[in-house]
Amino acid sequence: MRILSEIADRATALVDRAAERWLSGTGGSAALRQRELVILRRLALLSSAALVAAPVGLSLITSPAVALPAGVAAVCAAFLFSAVGSIALSRQSVATSVVATQSAEDFFMEASAGLILFLDPQGGVMSAGGRDRRDYLAWMRPLEGKGFVEQIHVSDRIVFLQALDRLRQGEEQATVDLRLERPPLSRDNRQFSYLRTDLTARRDVDGALLSVVAQLRDVSVEQQLRLEAHNHAVEAQSANDAKSRFLAAVSHELRTPLNAILGFSDILLGEYFGKLGNDRQREYVGLVRDSGAHLLSVVNTMLDMSKIEAGRYELLLEGFDIGAAIRSCEAMLGLQARAKGVSLTSRIQRGLEDVVADQRAIQQILINLVGNAVKFTEAGGAISIDASMRDGILELCVSDTGIGIPTDKLEMLGQPFVQIQNEYTRRFEGTGLGLSLVKGLVALHGGDFAIASTPGAGTIITISIAADGSGIPAAGASGNDPVEFPPRLKTAPAYAGFLEEGLFDGREQAKIA
Numbered sequence: 001m002r003i004l005s006e007i008a009d010r011a012t013a014l015v016d017r018a019a020e021r022w023l024s025g026t027g028g029s030a031a032l033r034q035r036e037l038v039i040l041r042r043l044a045l046l047s048s049a050a051l052v053a054a055p056v057g058l059s060l061i062t063s064p065a066v067a068l069p070a071g072v073a074a075v076c077a078a079f080l081f082s083a084v085g086s087i088a089l090s091r092q093s094v095a096t097s098v099v100a101t102q103s104a105e106d107f108f109m110e111a112s113a114g115l116i117l118f119l120d121p122q123g124g125v126m127s128a129g130g131r132d133r134r135d136y137l138a139w140m141r142p143l144e145g146k147g148f149v150e151q152i153h154v155s156d157r158i159v160f161l162q163a164l165d166r167l168r169q170g171e172e173q174a175t176v177d178l179r180l181e182r183p184p185l186s187r188d189n190r191q192f193s194y195l196r197t198d199l200t201a202r203r204d205v206d207g208a209l210l211s212v213v214a215q216l217r218d219v220s221v222e223q224q225l226r227l228e229a230h231n232h233a234v235e236a237q238s239a240n241d242a243k244s245r246f247l248a249a250v251s252h253e254l255r256t257p258l259n260a261i262l263g264f265s266d267i268l269l270g271e272y273f274g275k276l277g278n279d280r281q282r283e284y285v286g287l288v289r290d291s292g293a294h295l296l297s298v299v300n301t302m303l304d305m306s307k308i309e310a311g312r313y314e315l316l317l318e319g320f321d322i323g324a325a326i327r328s329c330e331a332m333l334g335l336q337a338r339a340k341g342v343s344l345t346s347r348i349q350r351g352l353e354d355v356v357a358d359q360r361a362i363q364q365i366l367i368n369l370v371g372n373a374v375k376f377t378e379a380g381g382a383i384s385i386d387a388s389m390r391d392g393i394l395e396l397c398v399s400d401t402g403i404g405i406p407t408d409k410l411e412m413l414g415q416p417f418v419q420i421q422n423e424y425t426r427r428f429e430g431t432g433l434g435l436s437l438v439k440g441l442v443a444l445h446g447g448d449f450a451i452a453s454t455p456g457a458g459t460i461i462t463i464s465i466a467a468d469g470s471g472i473p474a475a476g477a478s479g480n481d482p483v484e485f486p487p488r489l490k491t492a493p494a495y496a497g498f499l500e501e502g503l504f505d506g507r508e509q510a511k512i513a
Contacts, residue, residue, distance in 0.1 A: 153179035265289035308440035341379030356469035377402035446471025
């Protein structure tokens with residue numbers, strides 16, 4: 001038994017050395033050779049055990065002189081057959097996986113949309129594929145080597161080379177939009193094709209860039225749509241500017257005769273050059289004067305709106321008493337409110353300090369808001385003007401118990417020449433410019449505009465601006481960045497949420513006032 005064990009150990013060592021020599025001479029990768037060597041070592045280990053077991057087993061049925069050589073021969077034969085079979089199966093599985101991998105890469109090359117290019121780290125084309133390869137290559141010049149880079153528009157080559165440089169520095173992917181020159185006599189007469197190029201890095205085990213997979217897709221249609229949209233936007237802006245210039249020009253031309261009409265109407269009403277014949281003449285002259293004043297007010301509003309829209313409205317900042325401005329507005333519209341049977345009151349926070357703003361603009365905001373409230377509030381209703389200061393923010397609130405506005409119509413408010421039309425409000429006159437001007441002036445002050453309304457209950461409009469004028473953009477910035485007109489409603493402040501939830505009712509507030 002000791003002799004058989006020594007023979008088995010020596011045989012295992014001999015097989016190991018022979019296997020290494022044989023595998024090194026068969027070629028293949030180091031990983032494949034290591035795998036086959038592991039298989040042979042396992043077979044040699046099993047065979048060494050069999051070299052002891054087989055002769056012992058055969059000695060039970062025959063003489064030891066016959067059992068020893070017969071057992072060793074049988075084990076050696078089994079080892080050889082097992083080694084050859086195992087290595088053959090191993091190499092077959094590896095070959096199958098390689099073929100499968102190559103088939104997957106070929107499928108990717110053939111089935112991917114657009115044009116697929118394999119590039120070297122410097123951008124040279126090594127191979128091309130892709131589902132639409134024929135369509136691209138039909139108008140492209142040869143791509144091999146630097147042929148692809150030479151077809152890229154000169155100004156886009158830098159972008160492409162920068163993307164390759166980023167991949168060499170460690171990025172895994174990059175996307176660039178390139179223009180490729182087309183032949184002068186191409187079918188669609190396009191000078192360039194706009195291609196969106198997705199670049200993906202392929203690296204070795206050490207992370208070095210081996211190649212780049214580039215997938216090119218034609219986005220010329222998207223680019224054309226983008227260009228058309230840009231042109232439409234430019235045309236719309238040009239038309240809007242032309243409209244603003246037209247309004248400004250017409251308004252200026254109307255103001256001169258209107259001033260003459262108002263002036264001569266005042267002279268006639270004052271009877272400076274003789275008495276009017278009867279009361280009907282005085283009534284007609286008064287109607288002419290009132291109509292002229294209304295038209296002049298509309299013209300002035302359109303002028304202000306045009307200036308705001310063009311970003312040319314200049315604010316004259318000064319410190320003034322906001323309480324005095326509210327009382328002036330109350331006195332100006334009080335007679336109109338009393339004539340309609342509407343109560344107009346104001347509540348001003350005690351000790352309210354002066355504010356820094358454009359006094360004329362603030363006065364215009366108050367007049368427009370209170371004027372609208374008077375217009376849409378029936379006899380017996382109430383209107384309140386409130387002013388308060390909180391954390392350096394001036395809050396002006398105009399509430400009424402008028403007809404109210406449906407929730408789905410609130411977004412339409414503030415658009416020029418837009419009124420909320422229904423069977424009830426259609427009978428009220430107006431141009432729809434009042435709230436547009438208010439929102440524009442508030443935006444110029446960097447403030448917020450919030451509105452809450454319930455049909456049949458009333459409306460509350462709250463204006464919030466910085467009391468020290470800090471919300472107004474710098475003069476240098478405003479020249480290049482006109483205020484959006486009409487300004488969009490910003491996110492309503494906290495108190496506006498309370499209004500919408502019904503915790504603050506305009507009708508009750510006006511009645512208390």
